[in-house]
Amino acid sequence: MSALLDVRDLRKTFGGGQTLFGAPRPEVRAVDGISFTLARGETLGLVGETGSGKSTLGRLVLRLIEPSAGQVRFEDTDVTAASTRALRAMRPRMQMVFQDPYGSIDPRMTAGAIIAEPMTAHGVGRAEAAGRAARLLAQVGLSPAMAARYPHEFSGGQRQRIGIARAIALDPSLVVLDEPVSALDVSVQAQILNLLAEIQARSGVAFLFIAHDLGVVRHVSDRVAVMYLGRVVEMAPRDALYGAPLHPYTVSLLAAVPRPDPLKERNRPRIRPIGEIGSAASLPTGCRFHPRCPRARLVAARGGDTVEAEGTRLPSACVRQDPLLAPAGGAAHLAACHFPHED
Numbered sequence: 001m002s003a004l005l006d007v008r009d010l011r012k013t014f015g016g017g018q019t020l021f022g023a024p025r026p027e028v029r030a031v032d033g034i035s036f037t038l039a040r041g042e043t044l045g046l047v048g049e050t051g052s053g054k055s056t057l058g059r060l061v062l063r064l065i066e067p068s069a070g071q072v073r074f075e076d077t078d079v080t081a082a083s084t085r086a087l088r089a090m091r092p093r094m095q096m097v098f099q100d101p102y103g104s105i106d107p108r109m110t111a112g113a114i115i116a117e118p119m120t121a122h123g124v125g126r127a128e129a130a131g132r133a134a135r136l137l138a139q140v141g142l143s144p145a146m147a148a149r150y151p152h153e154f155s156g157g158q159r160q161r162i163g164i165a166r167a168i169a170l171d172p173s174l175v176v177l178d179e180p181v182s183a184l185d186v187s188v189q190a191q192i193l194n195l196l197a198e199i200q201a202r203s204g205v206a207f208l209f210i211a212h213d214l215g216v217v218r219h220v221s222d223r224v225a226v227m228y229l230g231r232v233v234e235m236a237p238r239d240a241l242y243g244a245p246l247h248p249y250t251v252s253l254l255a256a257v258p259r260p261d262p263l264k265e266r267n268r269p270r271i272r273p274i275g276e277i278g279s280a281a282s283l284p285t286g287c288r289f290h291p292r293c294p295r296a297r298l299v300a301a302r303g304g305d306t307v308e309a310e311g312t313r314l315p316s317a318c319v320r321q322d323p324l325l326a327p328a329g330g331a332a333h334l335a336a337c338h339f340p341h342e343d
């Protein structure tokens, strides 16, 4: 069976060209050649630091923004080439949940109206939509009587439940969730993650789950993709990624996840990337992680073919060749690193 979602070499560049006064405007390669598939009912977690391109990728997949290049196929239809009309017909099947669901919603609408809106927009009658909105409220753990209330009368967690109810109102087969629990207290986060798992078990919806927090992604994902400056640098089934990470960036992200046991915390190796995430406006040569990579320094110290870069010696492959995302630990465990097995 073909994949629900098939993303091929997707790219998005912002800026470029010139400003009004003729100065060159920097070109930002926010998404720089990303490919992956998603099966029906699957959850792919997408993690990375701020600025790695996660939100841009999520919006491209749903064609809320136009790609610069590449292709997105959803349910065997080319989303990137779809006409406005075809795209509109697809919308009920592909939905999005935002970090703050009310950022884009009219605060003067009641919860019932907010949930009913996508249904009436797609031809469901008003009375039928109101009835379904009440049932959806119950499904997301809220009282149907809350349909008459306004956004400001809800807590953050309740608002996110309403955002989820709205997203699943038309029974989508894909929901892109962009940091859906990042703004919530930890206890509320767990409730929302459980709710999403219940919805998925019942409906078979697939999730593209975007988060900067590896701990959150671990709870919900079947597979995880780690993004760095517009690229996926590692992608693997959840247990392989957390149990045996291959890319030094993933290793460093995992080292930064706090653990509940302070004793273990003390003995944990401190692997940190050097400095801050670079800029997608001025990408390094070769491997885009090389300026921050602790492993490149380790490998160079052992000798071999090295060059002078970043004020130190680094393997010439890291500085000169852009590594491809390729199988490195079994067919399903992909990493974009010249030295995936050296630590």
Ligand SMILES: Nc1ncnc2c1ncn2[C@@H]1O[C@H](COP(=O)(O)OP(=O)(O)OP(=O)(O)O)[C@@H](O)[C@H]1O
Pocket: 014, 015, 028, 029, 030, 048, 049, 050, 051, 052, 053, 054, 055, 056, 057, 212, 280, 281
């Ligand atoms: N509309 C835009 N115009 C110009 N640059 C943009 C635009 N949207 C995003 N970018 C740039 O693209 C890069 C990726 O941004 P994006 O928001 O996708 O990253 P992210 O990983 O989702 O980060 P965050 O977690 O902060 O949302 C960043 O360098 C950002 O500044």
